[in-house]
Amino acid sequence: MRDGSVTVLGDTANEEHSLTDTGVSEVRPRKRIGRLRRAAMALGLSIALPLGLAVVAVGPTANAAFDPGAQDVWADSAMGPIKSRVWRASDGNRNKVVYLLDGLRARTDLNGWEIETNVGPFLASQGINVVMPVGGQSSFYTDWYAPSNFNGQKTTYKWETFLTQNLPDRLAAGDLGFSRSRVGVVGISMGGSAALTLAAYHPNQFSYAGSLSGYLNISAPGMREAIRVAMLDSGGYNVDSMWGPPWNPAWLRNDPFVFAPRLRDNGTRVWVSAASGLPGVYNTPQTPIDYFNTATGMGLEALALANSRAFQVRMASIGANNVTYNFPAQGTHMWGYWQDQIYNMKNDLYANIG
Structure with missing residues (x-):
């Protein structure tokens, strides 16, 4: 991708989209009945089979979960000490840094990127310092209003503050000396x-942002309800403790479809990817639970694709030309496909950080 251009990789869409006066995306399929049926099916799967389930069905792993080549880095925060795992760039530079964020079922011992992929050492070998924050189950990496009152959570999530203040402070200090911008x-x-x-919201810190199978239109019909059910399933978290009830402005503040003009105006380099939901090379089910997780991953990825396509139309409608879109013809909600995307975006990432 070159500056001043929009790149679409694997673009097989056959939809027509428009924006209403209220900024809500309307999808106007050319084959309306079939596409509406598929959209309804994907939405139904997203509610019946909550958003976090497919992250369990990761397929073949690329390493042995714990990488002795990484180091633990602890940073204090309002949530207590938080661990991150760090891979230093092989060339010794301290300017090129990327944070890799986990999914809904983030664990407290290791980041899913380390457990299920080899992207930490891979990116480090390419001259990029890799930081994987650990924890944040069902957090959406945002600052919550209060602790979840459904599961006895003791402290209020303050992940945005951690990632934009506490963590960069720690990474810039001592022997690391990583860039803050x-x-x-x-x-x-x-x-x-x-x-x-x-x-x-933090353009002075982040010059590059990537969404892999992300939910980028959370104000779309059914999305807030799906997120509520998913967070209950993943740890018993109450979404009202995060952004308040569905009519609270915090929902709009955290919706990429709504804040898209910020990304355009900031000049942020953006990478957006979601696959078709059709099983591919990493889908090799053998047991009943494998087939269940594959079906779940198909529905989740179809929903992520619909969200990502809506975001694409939104960015096009406001004249944004700083995004690469990658929509593979095959792939479900699984780590193997996300690892492939890191390999695909490596050059673009390297060129636009540091």
Whole structure:
């Protein structure tokens, strides 16, 4: 992709879109009945099979989960000490840095990127310092209003503050000395929308944002209800403790479809990817639970694709030309496909950070 251009990779869409006066995307399919049926099916799957389930069905792993080549870096925060895993760039530079954000079922011991992929050492070998924050299940990496009152959460999530203040302070200090500006942030699923949000509101820190199978139109019909159900399933979290009830302005503040002009005006380099939902090379189900998770991943990825396509139309409607879109013809909501996207975006990422 070159500056001043919009790149679409694997573009097989056959929809027509428009924006209403209220900024809500309307999809006007050429084959209306079939596409509406598929959209309804995807939405139904997203509610019945919540958004976090497919992250469990990761397929073949690329490493042994814990990488001794990384180091633990702890940073204090309002949530207590938070661990990140860090891979230093092989060439020793301290300017090219990317944060990799996890999905809805983020664990407290390791980031899913480390557990399921080899992108930490890979990007480090390419001259990029990699930072993987650990934790944040169902957090959307945002600052919550209050602790979740459904599951006895003790502290209020303050992930946006952590990622934009506490963590960069720690990374800039001591033996690390990492740059605080022109940093990249890339996330999957829940972390995809969060990556775009962080870049939109903190342009002095983030010059690059990537959403892989992210939900970029959360004000669309059914999305807020789907997120509510997903967060209950993933840890029993109450979404009202995050952004308040559905009519609270915080929902709009964190919706990439709504804040798209910020990304355009900031000049943020953006990478958006979502696959078709059709099984591909990483889908090799053998047991009943494998087939269940594959079906779940198909529905989730179809929903992510619909969201990402809506975001594409929104950016085009406001004249934004700073986005690369990659829509593979095959792929479900799985780590193998997200690892492939990191390999695809590596050159673009390297050129636009540091």
